[in-house]
Amino acid sequence: MATDxxxxxxxxxxRPRSFLGDLFSTDYRKLGLFVLVTSxxxxxxxxxxxxxxxxxxxxxxxxxxxxxxDGQLFNLHVSAGLYLFLIPAFLGLATAIVPAxxxxxSSALPRLSLFGRCCFTLGGLGLLVSYLIGGGxxxxxxxxxxxxxxxxxxxxxxxxxxxxxxxxxxxLISLSINLVATVARMKPRGVELSKLPxxxxxxxxxxxxxxxxxxITLGGVVLAWVHFHQGGAVLTGAAGEFIxxxxxxxxxxxxxxxxxxxxxxxxxxxxxxxxxxxxxxxNASLVLIGVIGALSLLALVQTPDAxxxxxxxxxxxxxxxxxxxxxxxxxIWLATLxxxxxxFGAALVLGIVxxxxxxxxGLLAVKAAVSDVESGxxxxxxxxxxxxxxxxxxxxxxxxxxxxxxxTGRFLKNGGGLLAALLLLVGxxxxxxxxxxxxxxxxxxxxxxxxGLDTSWAHAVQFGGGLAIGLAVLLVLGAFLGAIVAKxxxxxxxxxxxxxxxxxxxxxxxxxxxxxxPEIVSERPLADSELIGAKS
Amino acid sequence: MSLTTSSTASPALANGEGGGARPAVNRLxxxxxxxxxxxxxxxxxxxxxxxAHVVAQQKTSSFIPEGAKLDDYVGGMIAMTGVLxxxxxxxxxxxxxxxDGKYAGLSLGLLSGLSVGLAALxxxxxxxxxxxxxxxxxxxxxxxxxxxxxxGLITVFLSGACLFAVIEGETVSMRETIWVCAVQAMVxxxxxxxxxxxxxxxx
Numbered sequence: 136m137a138t139d140x141x142x143x144x145x146x147x148x149x150r151p152r153s154f155l156g157d158l159f160s161t162d163y164r165k166l167g168l169f170v171l172v173t174s175x176x177x178x179x180x181x182x183x184x185x186x187x188x189x190x191x192x193x194x195x196x197x198x199x200x201x202x203x204x205d206g207q208l209f210n211l212h213v214s215a216g217l218y219l220f221l222i223p224a225f226l227g228l229a230t231a232i233v234p235a236x237x238x239x240x241s242s243a244l245p246r247l248s249l250f251g252r253c254c255f256t257l258g259g260l261g262l263l264v265s266y267l268i269g270g271g272x273x274x275x276x277x278x279x280x281x282x283x284x285x286x287x288x289x290x291x292x293x294x295x296x297x298x299x300x301x302x303x304x305x306x307l308i309s310l311s312i313n314l315v316a317t318v319a320r321m322k323p324r325g326v327e328l329s330k331l332p333x334x335x336x337x338x339x340x341x342x343x344x345x346x347x348x349x350x351i352t353l354g355g356v357v358l359a360w361v362h363f364h365q366g367g368a369v370l371t372g373a374a375g376e377f378i379x380x381x382x383x384x385x386x387x388x389x390x391x392x393x394x395x396x397x398x399x400x401x402x403x404x405x406x407x408x409x410x411x412x413x414x415x416x417x418n419a420s421l422v423l424i425g426v427i428g429a430l431s432l433l434a435l436v437q438t439p440d441a442x443x444x445x446x447x448x449x450x451x452x453x454x455x456x457x458x459x460x461x462x463x464x465x466x467i468w469l470a471t472l473x474x475x476x477x478x479f480g481a482a483l484v485l486g487i488v489x490x491x492x493x494x495x496x497g498l499l500a501v502k503a504a505v506s507d508v509e510s511g512x513x514x515x516x517x518x519x520x521x522x523x524x525x526x527x528x529x530x531x532x533x534x535x536x537x538x539x540x541x542x543t544g545r546f547l548k549n550g551g552g553l554l555a556a557l558l559l560l561v562g563x564x565x566x567x568x569x570x571x572x573x574x575x576x577x578x579x580x581x582x583x584x585x586x587g588l589d590t591s592w593a594h595a596v597q598f599g600g601g602l603a604i605g606l607a608v609l610l611v612l613g614a615f616l617g618a619i620v621a622k623x624x625x626x627x628x629x630x631x632x633x634x635x636x637x638x639x640x641x642x643x644x645x646x647x648x649x650x651x652x653p654e655i656v657s658e659r660p661l662a663d664s665e666l667i668g669a670k671s
Numbered sequence: 672m673s674l675t676t677s678s679t680a681s682p683a684l685a686n687g688e689g690g691g692a693r694p695a696v697n698r699l700x701x702x703x704x705x706x707x708x709x710x711x712x713x714x715x716x717x718x719x720x721x722x723a724h725v726v727a728q729q730k731t732s733s734f735i736p737e738g739a740k741l742d743d744y745v746g747g748m749i750a751m752t753g754v755l756x757x758x759x760x761x762x763x764x765x766x767x768x769x770x771d772g773k774y775a776g777l778s779l780g781l782l783s784g785l786s787v788g789l790a791a792l793x794x795x796x797x798x799x800x801x802x803x804x805x806x807x808x809x810x811x812x813x814x815x816x817x818x819x820x821x822x823g824l825i826t827v828f829l830s831g832a833c834l835f836a837v838i839e840g841e842t843v844s845m846r847e848t849i850w851v852c853a854v855q856a857m858v859x860x861x862x863x864x865x866x867x868x869x870x871x872x873x874x
Contacts, residue, residue, distance in 0.1 A: 243701035308712050350712040357818070361810045369810030374730035378723045388782040459831030 151316040160295025161245035168230025168542060168619065169254050170223055170310065170521045171535075175612050177219035177259055182605045186211040189598045198482030207271035211263075214278060216524060218303050219259045222345065223389060224531055225397035228312040228340035232538050233317055236332045243316035265296040272296035274417060277359055281379045284370050289363035297363070305350045307390075311342035311349075318342075327418075329418050333407070336421050337400020338429035347432065348390035380437065386448040391523060392431035392457075397463055398527030399424050401534035402486050408485035408537065410475030416467045423460045423467075430454050445609075446500065447519050458497050458508030465490055465669050481552020482537035488556045489529035492563050496522035517567040525567075525604075529559050543618035551614045558607035558619050566600025568591035706851030713825070714858045717818050718865065725813045725869045735808050737874060740801040746871030749792050750818070753863020756785045756826070760856025767849055771835055775849070779834040782856055789863065793820035812870065819866050825856055830864035 157165055188208055234242045242248055264270045289297075303612035308449050318331070318339040326338070358378065362369040370378055396665035403424070414420060433451040441450035448584045449455060468490070476484060499518050532555060539547040677766035688830040728734045735741070759782045766775035793816045829852045 238774075244705045245706060273706045312705050312708045312712075313710055316701050319704045346708055346712050347715060350715035354716045354723070357716075357814060358720065358723055358811075361804065361814050365805045365810050367803050370808055371807055372731060374727040374807065379732060382719060382723070426729045465854050 144338035163242040170227030174224040179308035181216035222396040239321040248313040251306045255306035261299030269294040280529045288331045312344040314342040317594045333403035334400040341397040390433040394527035405486045405537045412475035481549045484556045492521040492525040545618040555607040558603045562603035702847035730777040750867035753860045756859025760853040764853040776837045790820045790823035
């Protein structure tokens with residue numbers, strides 16, 4: 136097993152780092168980084184496809200795509216955005232950061248993690264390739280529409296999609312098992328649940344939700360595979376629709392909340408660390424993240440009319456408390472920042488920007504409460520994007536800037552992060568506000584709009600918003616890849632987040648000034664460690 | 672042949688600074704936690720298939736097609752084999768706690784044999800059901816039974832590997848895997864009873 140120590144020894148002896156060695160390394164940082172970068176590359180695919188779909192909406196006459204292609208691309212946008220980007224990106228970030236947060240040299244099950252990473256890469260590529268074969272995979276539409284089950288037979292592309300999707304699910308389960316086992320078993324002495332860093336806690340919760348949800352979805356994929364191989368004779372009628380809704384439908388899976396759960400953990404750590412003081416309510420933050428995790432499982436017992444919910448992915452009435460929990464967390468962050476001495480770097484600004492889409496989702500809920508909004512239209516699309524995708528996306532970027540040193544060996548430049556934050560803020564507002572104020576009562580496709588309704592300006596603004604988000608993603612991806620490729624800078628512990636509620640360190644090989652980790656006795660172990668070191 | 676009850680932590684890792692060493696975090700239990708979570712995922716997957724069978728049975732009129740033959744004897748045997756597998760898993764755990772290598776080997780061997788029997792019973796039930804998979808019942812029946820047979824084979828593999836390790840005397844490193852094997856056996860018991868109840872009892 137390659138550890139930081141062995142890698143460092145290699146470097147001291149002048150041994151070259153081999154690409155293959157890095158590729159199959161069980162070092163948790165490299166594993167996590169590989170998953171993270173792969174998922175960011177998949178994000179580009181999802182964003183490009185999203186923009187093509189936006190371009191299709193610019194005018195009713197813009198027939199860029201055939202009707203069939205629109206459905207295929209919409210599925211690609213969703214599956215690449217959720218299963219190939221957001222969920223694995225957070226799992227990758229957690230794989231690389233959680234052991235460091237706990238003060239450990241290794242993750243609990245590194246080989247399982249490597250297996251998951253290989254499955255993810257193969258599955259992800261296979262999933263994308265399936266869209267290039269024979270008009271795309273019909274079977275992929277089962278993620279969004281039960282009518283896909285009516286299509287009998289399975290072609291090469293559908294077969295490839297089903298197998299690849301199953302591989303991706305196996306990968307997510309493997310990475311999650313490693314994460315939960317790491318949090319459960321790799322804690323140093325004295326660390327109780329209440330003393331765990333927020334991101335470690337949220338990663339464990341997100342991991343558990345992923346294991347439960349992905350296993351059930353995998354069962355659905357097996358059933359779909361049998362169904363299509365038997366000419367569409369298995370999942371039929373009301374039973375087929377029920378089974379589809381509880382296993383395959385994307386919003387019937389608790390997994391859809393994983394980016395939000397992990398993202399809230401990232402934001403809690405980033406904002407509290409940036410405030411340079413202890414969180415005013417650390418335990419409450421952990422409980423609120425746990426509540427959102429528990430509520431996500433209610434998707435498994437969704438109401439019968441869940442598919443027509445205005446607030447997808449909230450498919451059970453009790454899940455409305457998610458919004459309350461997010462609101463309370465935001466208040467804790469705000470109060471902690473107000474009480475501390477915030478350092479306004481890119482991570483903090485991105486963290487603040489990340490709350491904008493989430494607060495926007497809350498405002499949408501209020502609007503829906505006072506006005507009559509129907510499901511399946513632009514309003515629902517805006518809500519889903521703000522709550523499930525955009526907020527966690529910006530949160531992820533905040534995490535990348537906050538943990539850039541332990542991840543890549545370099546600090547990312549603040550300027551790029553601030554520009555990305557600006558683009559994401561503009562993109563969030565421009566991309567979805569028109570959906571709320573102008574076209575909220577209209578269906579997703581312009582061709583189905585009421586006659587005489589001119590919404591071209593609204594869609595032009597939204598197209599621009601999407602471009603801004605895409606640019607921000609490319610900017611962060613470029614900066615991140617550049618930092619990985621560039622030579623590592625010397626460890627600079629003077630910038631250590633001494634008041635962080637974790638044992639994480641900025642040096643890539645661990646806390647250089649401590650030979651032995653002290654017993655953890657408080658909620659801010661690294662700060663205490665430094666005090667102990669100073670006294671001795 | 673005896674099982675060692677104590678465990679050893681992995682050696683401390685040097686921090687690369689030439690100074691002291693950071694204490695290695697106790698890795699004991701990682702395999703148990705990870706293995707149990709994997710077994711949980713496996714259980715949920717099969718439970719999802721069994722649930723689909725129950726739902727289809729309730730929501731589909733004339734669910735079982737003409738010509739289908741569900742032999743109660745086979746269903747009962749699957750349930751009984753499952754219960755025996757679960758009890759044997761508890762015996763494995765007991766042997767592990769008592770550090771009794773002889774009974775650990777015996778119970779693991781029995782577990783392997785029963786698991787092979789379970790897989791064979793599932794195969795038998797599929798070959799004798801009398802219909803193909805081209806109906807709601809057929810598709811779900813074959814999927815559920817194939818999945819049950821597969822977890823039977825996984826149990827064979829796991830218990831076989833543990834048995835080999837116990838015979839070879841390398842028990843310390845395999846302790847956690849044996850623990851996971853016992854958990855797997857108990858989950859197999861629950862699944863078998865679930866399969867019997869949903870496929871045969873509710874029919």
